[in-house]
Amino acid sequence: MSIETITKEDLEVFRLTLLNDIKKLIAAKPDERKEWLRCADVRNILKISTGTVQNLRISGKLKSHKVGGIHLYKLTDIESMIGGKFD
Template sequence: MAATIITTEDLMEFKVELLEEFKNLMVEHTHPQPKNWLRSSDVLDRLEISHGTLQSLRNKNIIPSYKVEGILFYDAEEIDQIILENKVESIDGMV
């Protein structure tokens, strides 16, 4: 097997390439993901509730909503968090 001579210039070039790759990976993984917005019908399906119940939950400020030109939107992460925060344990410890 033949020996390969690596120069300081080769190492500096490798360093620049490696840092550039690392920077690209950091940007990909730290860039905020877009919100997943749900409409009322999506929330009704997800929670298996009626229109009246959803209205009641909005009125009580239990489920936050955002209104854009008359259309209500809900943040999917907020809906999921509300479900997790209201977890009820049964007597035997099972959900």
Template sequence: MPTSIITTDDLREFKMELIEEIKELMTQKAGVTMKKWLKSTDVMEMLKISPGTLQNLRVNGTLPYTKIGGLIYYDASEIERVMEENRVLNS
């Protein structure tokens, strides 16, 4: 079995290739747009909350929603706005 010697130049080249691939992946991820309307399950997963907590946020008016038939939808930008408004900054 033939062996090969890895030099520091090889490692630098590998590092640069790896960094470029990571940048590409991050750019692709940033280009993905979030859905405008989210269902309850999406919101619970995103905020890591229970169905009861989500219901409380609806009932007390914290999260605005739209109900069509039996389905409840939340505007993704409204959720982001509520999160920003309730942000706590530590000094």
């Protein structure tokens, strides 16, 4: 069994390498588009009020899926409703 000595410089190099790897992981955001949106997200995308989102849902123009007490909306449903795609 061999014994290796780790110096302060070795630890500093390891720390810097680890920090750089973490920064790369944070910066590398894959597709930020969400598949499911909450009411606030829909309001921000369409620039409409909560009541308008509710009216679209009740009239059947915008399909929602209720999970617990939260209505969730598919981004693709919103895109097809207005005939466009969001980036």
